[in-house]
Amino acid sequence: MTFKKKTTLAAVLALMAMGMAHADITIGVVQPLTGPASGLGIPVKNGIMIWPKTIAGETLKVVVLDDATDPTTGVKDTQRLVTEDKADVIIGSSATPVAIPMADVTAEAGTPQIATSPASLPPGKDKWFFRMPQSNDVMAYAVVAHMKKQNVKTVGFLGYTDAYGELWLKALTAEAAKNGIKIVATERFARSDTSVTGQVLKLTSANPDAILIVASGSGAGMPQKAVMERGFKGKVYQTHAAATQDLMRTAGKDAEGTFVVSGPATVAEQLPDSHPSKAAAVAFVQGYEKVYGPGSRNQFAGHSADALTVLEKAVPVALKKAKPGTPEFRAALRDALEGMGRTVLAHGVLNWTAQDHWGYTTETGVMLKVVNGAFKVEQ
16 A cells, blocks of 8 residues: 555544544433423423534534423433433433432433432432522522511421422521521422412411412412412512412412512513623523513523533533543533533522532522512512
């Protein structure tokens, strides 16, 4: 073989190798598109559907599965994505009780999971698990700080019986104790319950200054109406899982005056120009509502925009070490997410570290008030 032919063959092989280096990045999406938490999962899915087609020149292959707000289904969905689809990253779930058992699957497979719910795992169990939402601890800080300003001395708790309710009760208990606020009554209900009349009777008989309702999406309206229809005159608070238009749609006039803690993305235009997330939040709202219509924004749609931001920052770093579809790329992506440093999102400023896969500071929570059927920032 002549030198010229050898050189030509080498060039061809090099070009082939370069072509082989390109592979689709598979994004596995597990969200509650049906069931009680569908009001959270659908906006996340909608947000992902308007992502760009590529990141760092690599084509995105998005596979969306419905976990039906069911942990067993969510686990099966995740198993399929990591085994059959060889997903490079899993986005989900927005239902806390689903996201938690999914984490066992992603950890075993060595696949990064970006949860869109504030799911808490035991210490040392979240190596592959990152969260887009603010933690319940961060949001409880904002809620209790506002309660203190409102001179609330006693509070009643009305929340889900599942992990989301349990984690919020734990966070509220800790913050209330620090601030001299007493929890005088605690009542629970299932996501599937259609009435909380008995629980509300017990709560209101304790005569608290305020009631915190821990529910999500369209499910937040039913307990809200029950509390107000009982004639409760104190202050009512809802968590960031209720920071959607579903609260006003399902509770109607009974939502008026309610305080709802949220990330900044839901009230982008109302943020001061000095807020670090102002530009990112406005960009999210404009992009999302251009496709889905005015007023369609919510807390969870914002998480999909923020998930894109972190992937656009981490993927180029991971690509320098391995190609998509391989264990090496998934490990490199996990490391890149953990080491990406301070990142401004629509929902706040994030800084994941090896010790902290939540990443938000206590300044992240924004207190809103329902005024004339719309969210207004509390000053």
